[in-house]
Amino acid sequence: MQIQLFCATCAKPLVFKVPELTGNRWHIRCESCGARTAVEANRTKPEEPATFSTTGVHSGS
């Protein structure tokens, strides 16, 4: 089950259903500050929806 993630820039809770993917890197846009937080997928069992953990600020490059 997906745990609550927090924005790497402003620390507010991230509201999302599915992360976005740009250039093979997953990220979530914070509704509070607009910055993007980089996330990576956790290992899950087959057919279980992927869950994600934060890894820092998404540079966007």
Place this chain on the structure above:
Amino acid sequence: MANRDPRNNHLLAALPEESYQRLLPDLDLIAMPLGWVLYESGMPLKHVYFPVSGIVSLLYVTNNGASSEISITGNEGLVGISLFMGGESTTNRAVVQCAGHAYRMPATALKREFALGGEFQHLALRYTQTLITQMAQTSVCNRHHTLDQQLCRWLLLSIDRLEGAELIMTQELIANMLGVRREGVTEAAGRLQQAGLISYSRGHIHVLKRPALEKRVCECYAVVKNEFRRLLPYQMSA
């Protein structure tokens, strides 16, 4: 976020409006990270998947751990044909080869729509025939054609399912897909790079001269592509 629209899956886009609206409430957007397993060999499927981006590989893994790719699916098709073919499970594994997004739909909703016998059923069956063609041609290619040709075929089929001409894939992973040693992929990719057809650096493969790659590939690529065009009323990106 245009590529997250359900109609970026070409099967869903080809449905009549009435059929599409019937399915829409049951379509759930999910992320498909690289390496995520949609289903394992022998596992009863609970969902069907309609990719809108990324690529899913169907693999067979032998008892000694070697693997070989049987087919690939991107936004031109669906993953989980055994749900409407009646088998409920298969002997292969479906794993995400290139990360993306998909819409998944519960098996019950899929079977309900398939049982109506309308356009969804027709599209699903025609897509299945293209998949069979792809699988059969992969078998022929692996038996009769060189590794260079197999790599060209695999690159072209993959790029057809992605936006742009770039693929992010390690040589080890390509070797697993083709069922060969990594060293062989290194040599074959090196030859393509030397010929100026691709650039390959740190897992990033960029197809530089697609027409030249299509000349170098064996007949298997065209067989698969032409059969797809014949059976389905929409086109892949290439």
